[in-house]
Amino acid sequence: MGHIRLGTLPRSKKWRNVVELLDTNAPLDEVAAAAAKASELDLKRASNDPVFQLVASLLVQLPLWARAPGFEEVLSTLNMSVESLSSVSAFLSDIDKSINQSIFELGRSSDIGELSRLALLETLSGELRSCLPSLFDPTPKEIRQALASFSSGSNFAHLARAFFAKLSYKSLDYYLSRELANHTGPSKRFSSDAARVDFERALAQHTNEASRIVEEFAGGWYGKTVWKEQKLDQAAINKFTGYAFKKMRSELARRREIA
Secondary structure, three states, rough: OOOOOOOOOOEEEEEEEEHHHOOOOHHHHHHHHHHHHHHHHHHHHOOOHHHHHHHHHHHHHHHHHHHOOOOHHHHHHHHOOHHHHHHHHHHHHHHHHHHHHHHHHOOOOOOHHHHHHHHHHHHHHHHHHHHHOOOOOOOOOHHHHHHHHOOOOOHHHHHHHOOOHHHHHHHHHHHHHHHHHEOOOOOOOEEOHHHHHHHHHHHHHHHHOOOOHHHHHHHHHHHHHHHHOOOOHHOOOOHEEEEEEHHHHHHHHHHHHHH
C-alpha cells in the first residue's frame, strides 16, 4: 500500500475536452473546472466507497475520541496504542497502518480510497504540527490535545477544508499529471518541467481557494450533528462528504464562469 499506479487520461468526451483545453493554452480556471466535471462521476461515488468512508470517519471522529475519556481503548480498536502518540510521525504511521489493515480485511482498495488516505495523512500532518511547539518535541499529552482541538465547530471546519482541498487537488491531478507530461517540451504548453510544476502548484492553490466553500458550512454541520442532535453515524458522515464534494464541484465551475 501507499503507492498509486498512475493511469492514462480516460477516453470519455469530457476528458478529451480537458486535453483540448491544454492544447489551446486555456486558463487554469477552465482546465480545473473541466477536470472537475470529468471527474464528477468518480467523486459522486466516493461517499459509497468503503475505504473513503473509513477515512472520512477518522477525519470526523478522531478529534472527538481524543477529547473524550477512554481514548486509549479507542486506539486499541484501531490496532494502535498509547505509544502511537510518542510523536506526530509515529501517530501518522500507525494511523496509516490501521487504514491499510482495514483495506486488507476488506480485500480491496480503490483510487478514491487511496487518494483520500493520502489526503488524510497529509492534512493531519500539517494541521497537528501547526498546533504544536516547534522548538521542542511535543509530549503525548500535547499531541492528544492538539488533535482534540479540532472537535470545535470552527476548528473542524478548518480541518475539513484542508482535507477536501488536498483530496480535490489529488483527484484532479491523478490523471492530469500524466497528460501534463505530454504537454511539456519545446513548442508545447509547458516549455519545461519547471513550468509544468508551476501549473501544478497553481492548480493546488486553485482547489485550496475553492475549498473555502466547505469551511463555510462544515462548522455548522458539525455543531448541529455532533453537539446538538448527537446523531453522528456513518450515514450522517456520508451525507456530509457527499454535500462537500457537490459544493466543491459547483465552486470550481463558478470560478471558471467569473474568471
